[in-house]
Amino acid sequence: MKPEFPAISLWEKETFFRKRDVVIIGGGFTGLWTALSVKERFPEKSVLVTERSAIPLGASTRNAGFACFGSLTEVLADSELLGWEKTLNLVKMRFDGLQKIQQFFGADEIDYEQCGGYELLKDRAVLKHLDEVNEKLSSITGVAETFVLNEQKKDIFGFAEAEYLIENPFEGALHSGKLLMNLMKRCQDQDIEFLFGTEITAVNEEDSQVIVTGTNFRVEAAQIIMCTNAFAKNLVPDAEVTPARGQILLTEPIENLKLKGTFHYDEGFYYFRNVGNRILLGGGRNQDFKAEETLEMVTTDFLQHHLEDFLKTVILPGKTVRVDQRWSGIMAMGAEKFPVMKRLTNRQLLVARLSGMGVALAPVMGEKAADML
Ligand SMILES: Cc1cc2nc3c(=O)[nH]c(=O)nc-3n(C[C@H](O)[C@H](O)[C@H](O)COP(=O)(O)OP(=O)(O)OC[C@H]3O[C@@H](n4cnc5c(N)ncnc54)[C@H](O)[C@@H]3O)c2cc1C
Numbered sequence: 001m002k003p004e005f006p007a008i009s010l011w012e013k014e015t016f017f018r019k020r021d022v023v024i025i026g027g028g029f030t031g032l033w034t035a036l037s038v039k040e041r042f043p044e045k046s047v048l049v050t051e052r053s054a055i056p057l058g059a060s061t062r063n064a065g066f067a068c069f070g071s072l073t074e075v076l077a078d079s080e081l082l083g084w085e086k087t088l089n090l091v092k093m094r095f096d097g098l099q100k101i102q103q104f105f106g107a108d109e110i111d112y113e114q115c116g117g118y119e120l121l122k123d124r125a126v127l128k129h130l131d132e133v134n135e136k137l138s139s140i141t142g143v144a145e146t147f148v149l150n151e152q153k154k155d156i157f158g159f160a161e162a163e164y165l166i167e168n169p170f171e172g173a174l175h176s177g178k179l180l181m182n183l184m185k186r187c188q189d190q191d192i193e194f195l196f197g198t199e200i201t202a203v204n205e206e207d208s209q210v211i212v213t214g215t216n217f218r219v220e221a222a223q224i225i226m227c228t229n230a231f232a233k234n235l236v237p238d239a240e241v242t243p244a245r246g247q248i249l250l251t252e253p254i255e256n257l258k259l260k261g262t263f264h265y266d267e268g269f270y271y272f273r274n275v276g277n278r279i280l281l282g283g284g285r286n287q288d289f290k291a292e293e294t295l296e297m298v299t300t301d302f303l304q305h306h307l308e309d310f311l312k313t314v315i316l317p318g319k320t321v322r323v324d325q326r327w328s329g330i331m332a333m334g335a336e337k338f339p340v341m342k343r344l345t346n347r348q349l350l351v352a353r354l355s356g357m358g359v360a361l362a363p364v365m366g367e368k369a370a371d372m373l
Pocket of ligand 1 (some may be wrong): 025026027028029030031050051052053055056057058059060061062063064065066067068191200201227228229230233234235245246247248260282317320328329330331352353354355356358359360361
């Protein structure tokens with residue numbers, strides 16, 4: 001059983017649990033980028049990040065580490081749901097977010113590799129949209145052709161069930177754990193404080209301040225920003241957020257692995273990349289959306305077997321490789337792919353629903369949240 005926090009001492013009350021100008025709930029990418037942006041805009045404000053777990057535990061340390069902003073079929077699918085204006089807005093936020101990450105951190109700090117992103121296509125139907133999408137994206141990426149058909153690499157990688165391969169040279173891969181740890185270091189450099197292992201169970205307003213409450217402790221704040229993504233409903237029951245578990249497997253090292261880059265398949269429902277000479281593969285949520293609509297951070301036999309099958313039939317046809325590690329993380333989805341950025345009261349802000357591309361989106365969402373304070 002989790003030990004309860006005992007009654008707090010005077011010393012704790014006047015230090016760790018003292019009043020802050022801004023309290024951020026949730027220490028994932030969104031919480032940390034938001035904390036940095038708040039400090040950048042308002043250096044005089046005291047900022048505290050509270051995180052329920054020993055380490056941030058949601059999606060940020062459990063993802064695939066794609067530095068991506070949307071494959072051809074994803075962008076097309078989004079444009080049908082959201083219209084072009086909103087879709088391009090979303091793509092631009094992700095693109096700008098990736099630029100900001102690279103300006104902030106050296107490639108070696110976060111194992112950033114500009115390896116290129118690829119999409120495997122089963123048929124040519126979607127290719128008729130290639131020119132149109134490239135034209136629309138040119139104002140964001142600055143080049144005429146963001147997505148390029150690459151026959152040569154398709155043959156080198158040797159996939160089954162991929163008639164065409166589309167390359168996007170702007171995409172890359174990074175180490176999500178290193179990105180998060182380096183963000184924490186930057187926060188500490190800016191005197192941003194942390195409380196780990198502190199789940200916030202209630203947020204109330206009294207006497208022109210917000211009272212943030214956990215088990216046996218409370219912290220007062222002038223303003224709070226909730227960056228709890230898939231867990232948003234625990235504090236804001238009407239938040240338009242649906243949890244979506246993402247499952248991943250990682251193979252053992254594979255001799256002479258030719259695959260290098262980040263890869264998308266089936267509108268992004270499957271994604272895989274190399275991590276050195278191993279393959280990280282995730283996705284397959286579309287096999288059973290309902291079962292994956294959960295906050296339970298476990299893997300299931302059904303989906304793991306499905307991913308193993310995908311590995312054997314599509315990525316490495318005819319080859320058997322052993323799986324070394326399996327894990328899951330929880331994303332936040334909703335009726336539409338756009339993130340939620342909502343002022344709940346004059347003192348409370350909710351930033352959530354970063355869907356499957358929060359690595360890229362979080363730096364920009366953090367700036368927008370700071371602007372709204
Ligand atoms: C399997 C998987 C693969 C993915 N792959 C990619 C990818 O390759 N590229 C990409 O761009 N995106 C990817 N994503 C999405 C990306 O990881 C997320 O969009 C992003 O991490 C969201 O960051 P966040 O900070 O908003 O949420 P989270 O990282 O979930 O952070 C929320 C934090 O809030 C904390 N919290 C919740 N409730 C409370 C409370 N009451 N009190 C205190 N703390 C609380 C949680 O512990 C958690 O640490 C993937 C996600 C998953 C699950």
